[in-house]
Amino acid sequence: MSLPALTDPWSIAGVRIPNRVTLAPLAGIGNWVVRLQAKRHGAGYAVSEMVSSFAIHYRNEKTLRDLLTFKAEEHDGGPVAIQLFGQDPEVMRSAAAYVAEHTSVDIIDLNMGCPVPKVVKTGAGAAMLKDPETAVAVARAAKEGSGLPVTVKLRSASRKDGEHDGYALAARLVEEAGVDAIGFHPRSAQVHHRGTPDYALAARLVEELPVPVVLTGGLHDVASTLAAYEQVRPAAVMLARGALGNPWLFASLLGRRADAPPAVADVLAEFDWVLDRTIEHLGAERAGRYLRKHYPWYVERLAEAAGVSPTTAAYKQLQESLQRSDDIEAARALLHEAAAVAA
Ligand SMILES: Cc1cc2nc3c(=O)[nH]c(=O)nc-3n(C[C@H](O)[C@H](O)[C@H](O)COP(=O)(O)O)c2cc1C
Numbered sequence: 001m002s003l004p005a006l007t008d009p010w011s012i013a014g015v016r017i018p019n020r021v022t023l024a025p026l027a028g029i030g031n032w033v034v035r036l037q038a039k040r041h042g043a044g045y046a047v048s049e050m051v052s053s054f055a056i057h058y059r060n061e062k063t064l065r066d067l068l069t070f071k072a073e074e075h076d077g078g079p080v081a082i083q084l085f086g087q088d089p090e091v092m093r094s095a096a097a098y099v100a101e102h103t104s105v106d107i108i109d110l111n112m113g114c115p116v117p118k119v120v121k122t123g124a125g126a127a128m129l130k131d132p133e134t135a136v137a138v139a140r141a142a143k144e145g146s147g148l149p150v151t152v153k154l155r156s157a158s159r160k161d162g163e164h165d166g167y168a169l170a171a172r173l174v175e176e177a178g179v180d181a182i183g184f185h186p187r188s189a190q191v192h193h194r195g196t197p198d199y200a201l202a203a204r205l206v207e208e209l210p211v212p213v214v215l216t217g218g219l220h221d222v223a224s225t226l227a228a229y230e231q232v233r234p235a236a237v238m239l240a241r242g243a244l245g246n247p248w249l250f251a252s253l254l255g256r257r258a259d260a261p262p263a264v265a266d267v268l269a270e271f272d273w274v275l276d277r278t279i280e281h282l283g284a285e286r287a288g289r290y291l292r293k294h295y296p297w298y299v300e301r302l303a304e305a306a307g308v309s310p311t312t313a314a315y316k317q318l319q320e321s322l323q324r325s326d327d328i329e330a331a332r333a334l335l336h337e338a339a340a341v342a343a
Contacts, residue, residue, distance in 0.1 A: 005234055006229065020045045022043055022236050022237065024171050026240060029301050031132060037277075042251045043245035049067065050083045053095035056098050075104065081241065085119060097258075107151060113125060115130075126158060132165075135169055139178075152173050154185070160188040167204075170209065170213075199228055199232050214234055214236045214237070215229070248261075264342050272332065274291070275332055298336070303315045306343075318335075
């Protein structure tokens with residue numbers, strides 16, 4: 001069969017997704033601002049940062065306030081999912097029921113791939129690859145609790161030289177828990193985010209499973225994403241590190257803009273948009289601290305737009321000044337000044 005264009009629609013359990021370029025879950029990053037940013041630049045589907053099922057079950061105030069905000073405009077460009085993690089089926093059932101009732105999410109995604117020790121030592125994330133019975137029970141509970149489509153994002157394996165326990169788990173989740181799609185990251189949990197993903201293995205999974213497989217891993221620019229899409233033939237591609245402070249990648253992949261760095265004015269306008277929306281989300285004080293994580297990406301874009309290496313002295317100094325600043329308006333002024341020089 002011919003390979004659909006990335007601009008072609010597809011669906012997860014009857015939920016229509018207008019194109020095949022999607023935003024990956026990104027812990028500490030993928031809040032409504034970042035999801036809406038991806039959607040504005042064309043992403044057909046976006047998954048939230050991972051959220052603890054326990055925190056929802058126990059009604060942790062900060063979690064409910066900061067992580068369970070989904071804006072109506074996020075849905076304009078296609079559906080939105082929340083990613084939940086946790087190893088206890090009954091807690092997952094309760095958390096899934098809560099998000100179905102209290103948020104506008106269309107789909108629940110379950111994290112079975114996070115390799116971070118804090119998560120794995122509780123038996124959640126990538127630890128689930130070694131415990132298929134629990135993984136199936138958790139997925140079933142999420143479906144029953146929410147009544148929503150449920151997808152699972154997982155790694156190909158726990159260990160780099162071990163069996164492909166994640167690959168095997170994917171089929172069981174679909175067969176035994178009725179999981180509606182799989183997000184597949186063909187790297188082992190052991191290597192975290194290093195090395196080349198095993199796209200040949202991902203292609204086999206796409207052939208084998210009766211549900212959509214969404215590919216993530218190593219999709220850092222237009223060329224690498226198109227090459228992986230053609231090799232693996234997944235239902236969709238899911239951008240992660242490649243999209244950090246680079247929402248233009250969505251538009252370039254969808255043919256809505258050239259595959260070229262954004263202009264200085266575009267970087268500045270985007271930066272202002274992110275600042276304004278994050279102030280709306282967190283208030284100016286918290287936004288100022290939180291956004292330090294985002295600043296380096298926009299400095300890099302600015303350097304690219306100016307045709308200069310981000311390692312030159314001026315850009316290094318700008319990075320340092322931004323990291324020292326927790327005043328959001330001071331940070332805005334710094335980037336505007338640098339942009340005036342770059343333009
Ligand atoms: C900062 C960061 C946070 C991430 N957070 C999550 C997460 O919350 N849930 C998840 O399933 N994967 C998470 N991932 C993994 C990504 O979704 C993605 O699968 C992975 O980075 C591979 O894609 P890449 O090589 O294109 O970056 C995270 C990755 C990064 C770099």
